[in-house]
Amino acid sequence: MAEYSAGQLEALSNIKTILENAGLSSVDLDISQGRSAHASDIVESGGTSSPSPQTVLQYIPPRATVYNESQIGIRLNQINRKSYASALANHPEGSVVEYPETGQLGGEAVAHRFKINPREFVHPKVNIQYALGDEHGGRTGVKCHLISDPPAPVLCTKTTYKCKGTKQCEFAAIQDDNTSHSFVEGTPSKSFSTQHQSNDTSWSAAxxxxxxxxxxxxxxxxxxxxxxxDPLDSSGDLDDLSDDEDSVGSQExxxxxxxxxxxxxxxxxxxxxxxxxxxxxxxxxxxxxxxxxxxxxxxxxxxxxxxxxxxxxxxxxxAGYGPRIPCTISVPATCKRQNCSEWHRLPSGWLDRGKLQRDTKCNTVFEFYTPDNLDEHPYVLVVCRNPHTHAPPAPVKTPPFYLGVFKKLLISLDWKLADATPRRILLDSGFMLGLRAHLGWGATRDPMLSDLHPSLANLDHIRRIIHDLREQIFPAGTGMAGAENLCEEHSKLPLEERYVRIAEQIHIGGFVEESIRIVVCMSPPMSHYLMAAKRVSIDTSFKRVHGWEEFEIEVWHNASNRSLVVCRAFVTSQSAEAHFKLFKRIFSIAEADTGIAVRFRHIHGEGFDSWIADAHKGQALGLGMFCQWLCRDETTVCSDEPPRQLQDLTQYEHLARFYRLCITHFKRKIRELRSSITPEVQVAMLSLSSAEVHPDLQGAFATIRAGGKKANAWLDDKLTGSKFAFPAIYQPVSKIPIEVWRASPATTNGNEQAHRGINRDGVNLTLLAGIMRGMQYDARAIKSIVSFAEVGIHSRDQTSTHFYRTSRAVGRQGSSFSSEP
Structure with missing residues (x-):
């Protein structure tokens, strides 16, 4: 063996480092100074420091280095007292090897030595894609020589597993030698991209x-x-059917x-x-x-x-297709599927899906040697004997390293994890930025999760990972229990930081008993804006949170010229009783936040002048019931109807003094009847919405009555079905002063605008996600108003002045008329 100078040794060491960082083997660089060949000649493919995520992601397992005759002669390939390896591959700390190389011939063994971190120990076994099981066993106190370098006996625990092979369709072709393998080239994605490429888009028309x-x-x-x-579709005689109730009821x-x-x-x-x-x-x-x-x-x-x-x-x-060709379906042995996805022609002549059967012929054996003292010997040896008799299984399992990276990115979503889906996370800029950083991504297109690991190409697999992590992060769930838990957490915050104020289930008795759930969300600043308002609009959205209705109270902030949601609530009932309970809880919160009691102009002489809503009966009656409750002990005489006392007013009479219907909803419902009514009837209906005395009210009623069944039903609803409706559209029969009527907004467009704005943040959400997205939306709105108050910056270049809003309304009205038939 050649002798090297100190300078030459340093140069060789530098070359070794360069090769290792590039993922290449440096086994041919013998930098020993006059030593005999031993296991250290097969150089480890990585450094001693903890690897970066990009290093692990880019690591390509090298081919194992075959022992030469001189090394075998001095037993440098000895595993233990009885067994020897034909080759050895060294893998750096943190490396992920999913398809460890095995012996090419029966009886041959390839050893893989993994450098591990004792403090963050991840066993190499969990990264292997092959299904391990069947015959297995374990022994303690086994001496393994290849753990240390130079070789020396190290006490280990040895576990042995046999490859379970794959599951193949019973109609698969007889396997030949081409399906066996001992080494998978490159990374899983590169290996399988070649194996599964086909011209699937070029099927012939036939x-x-x-x-x-x-x-x-x-x-x-x-x-x-x-x-x-249908019970009558039996094969028996129709006359044999019994008229007995029990017999009829038992018909399946x-x-x-x-x-x-x-x-x-x-x-x-x-x-x-x-x-x-x-x-x-x-x-x-x-x-x-x-x-x-x-x-x-x-x-x-x-x-x-x-x-x-x-x-x-x-x-x-x-032509190479159809139910008679050999099946190519193959799944991992751990797959729970029992049947092939393809249909085959059975020998009996019937069509059926083939049964997935285990390939039990694989003789590959995996031996794992784990030192008893990992701190002293931070290595694990994996010995793979005999070639596999089947094709490599697809990389369906996500190794812990890649799973950890994915979960770290999911956790970075914070509360957005509550409604995360495979699609939504890829549209999240923060998640995508993190994924790019982990992958060292520089391409123009965004990376996919399958670029992290091929198993993450399965959206259902991603969804299961998200679901499992969500259950850990939100143990109370993302529904009502999660909202209750969040409400409890917010109750411990300083008052100015609270948002989720009530999350409770209420039992309502009466004619129809029901159990409703209510979640009220409003911050103290929202309470202040609510109690300072004169004119209020309310509306309900049905599509933002799955299984819940979202109720909003909105006001117009004159100084900043923008609408503002001052209360957001989620309910499961639209009944009047449910809304009555809701209003009681909303105003109890607002009073506690502000120290101001709720006040209505017609009751207290100040406070709320008008409320506007659509024609929802439950909302209106619930609000009327709340006003009755406020006046339950009020003996003050009505200012507009003496000598009656306020406590004597009905819910409808309270509504007649401050409640209006949205003119847009009113007109929309009439337009929906156009196919069933004449233009004359339509004009008569529209004429009922007025702040002035109708010149011929009874004549309008008569015209509508003559308009047919649907026109009559419409008028009956306005006069008797929803008794609050007619005073809410026709000022002369209401108790609202004309100046208050005219000052009130004519539509609930502010609510509709708020719905549109927050719906852009997502619809069909979980309750917890709906609450959290609402909190962020409302906080932005409050901050916008504060910014205007502090520095005079509007949220838009074009402020929504009276002129701007009126010009927009007139423009829309013109467009509406131009589309009339």
Whole structure:
């Protein structure tokens, strides 16, 4: 062996470091000074310091270095007292090896020595994609020589596992030697990109039509009619049916099991329908428009015409497709699927999906040697014997390192994890920035999670990971229990930081008993703006939080010329009683925050002048009930109707003194009736919304009454069904002073604008995510007003002055008229 100078040794050491950082093997660089060859000649492929994420992601396991005769002669390849390795691969700390190289021949063993961090120990076994199990065992106190360098016996625990192979369809081709392997080249993504590349987009027209036809038949064969069965569709005589109630009640309906038949309709077109479909019994399957299918093949399948079936399927087989070709479906042995996804022609002649069967012929054995003292010997040896007799399994398992990176990125989402989905996380700029940093990504397109690890190409797999992590981060869940937990946490915060104020379930008695859930969200600044308001609008959104209605109270902030949500609540009922409970809780919070009691102009002579809403009956009556509750002990005489006392007013009479209906909703409901009413009736309906005395009110009523059934129903609803409605659109019959009426906004556009704004942050959310996104939205709105007050900066270049809002309204009105028929 050559002798090297100190300078030469330093140069070789530098070269070694460069090669290792590039993921290349440096086993041929012998930098020993006059030593005999031993295990250190097979140089470790990494440094001693903890690797960066990019280093691990870029690491490509090298081929194991075969021991030469001189090394074997002095037993440098000795694993333990009885076994020896033919080659050794060294892997740096943190390296992820999913397909460790095995011996190429029966009996050959390849050893893999992994440098590990004793303080953050991750066993190399958990990274392996092969399914390990079947025959296995463990022993303690085993001496392993390849743990240390130079070789020396180290006390270890030895565990042994056998490769469980893969699961293949029973119609798979007989395996040949080409499916066996001992080494997977490169990274999993690079290896499998070559293995699974095919021209799947270039199917011939004949192949596409063949598979569409086969899929239709097998679907119908598998599911049948699937409509609800009719008791009269039995094969017995109709006269045998009993009139006894118990007999009739015991008739099982369930899905229809009628035979599906392929027939011709009266125009000679092919149709498929259930045998029970007939006049008076049309709730059974019927399929037409079969022109996209091969009717010859489809008819042969329905009629079991074996000659035609054999002819067409053998023709397809010769072209390399169809149910008679060998199946190529292969899944990991740990997969729970029992059946192949493809349909095959059985020897009996029937079509069925093949059974996935374990390939038990693989003789590859994995031996793991873990030192008893990892601090002294921070290595784990993995010995892989015998080649695999099957193709490499797909990398469906996410190794802990990549899973840890993914979970770290998910945790960085903070509260956004509550409604995270595979799509939403990739649209989150913070998540994407973190993913780019971890990958060292410089390409123009954003990286996908599959660029982190191929297993993350499966969206359902990603969804399960998100779900499991979400349960850990939010142990109370993201529904009502999660909201209650968040409410409890907010109650411990300083008052100015509180947002979720009430989260409770309330039992409501009465004519219809119900249990409702209420979550009230409002910060102290929102309470102050609410109690200072004169004119209020309310509305409910039904699509932002799944399974909940979102109720908003909105006011207009004159100084900054913008609408402001001053209360956001989530409820599960739209009843009047539910809204009554809701209003009580909202104003109890506002009073506690501000020290100001709730006040209405018609009750207290100051406070709220007007409220505007759509025609929702539950909201209106709930608000009227709240006013009744406020006046329960009030003996003051009504200023507009003496000598009546305020405590004597009904909920409708309270509403008549401050409640208005949104003119936009009012007109929209009339437009929806245009197909059922005449233009004259439509004009009469619109004329009822007025701040002035109608010149011929009874004449308008008569015109509407003569407009047909729907027009009458509309008028009845305004006069008697929703008794608050007519005074809320026609000022002369209300108790609202004309100046208050005119000062009130005519629409709930502020609420609609708030709904649109926050819906851009996401819809169909979980309750917890809806609360958190609402908190951020409301905080931004409050901050905008504060910024204007402090430094005079508006949230938009064009401020929403009276002129601007009026010009926009007139413009929309013009567009509306231009679209009228």
């Amino acid at each position: 192949q596409e039509v063949f598979y569409k036809t086969l899929a239709l038949f097998t679907t119908l064969q598998h599911y049948g009619c699937a409509f609800e069965a 309906t369930g899905p229809c099991h009628g035979e599906l038949l392929m027939r011709k309709d009266k125009y000679g077109r092919a149709i498929i329908e259930c045998q029970h479909r007939r006049k008076g019994h049309k709730a059974h399957l019927r399929l037409g428009n079969l022109g996209e299918y091969d009717l010859t093949y489809l008819s042969a399948l329905f009629n079991n015409d074996k000659l035609i079936i054999d002819e067409l399927e053998c023709k397809a087989q010769s």
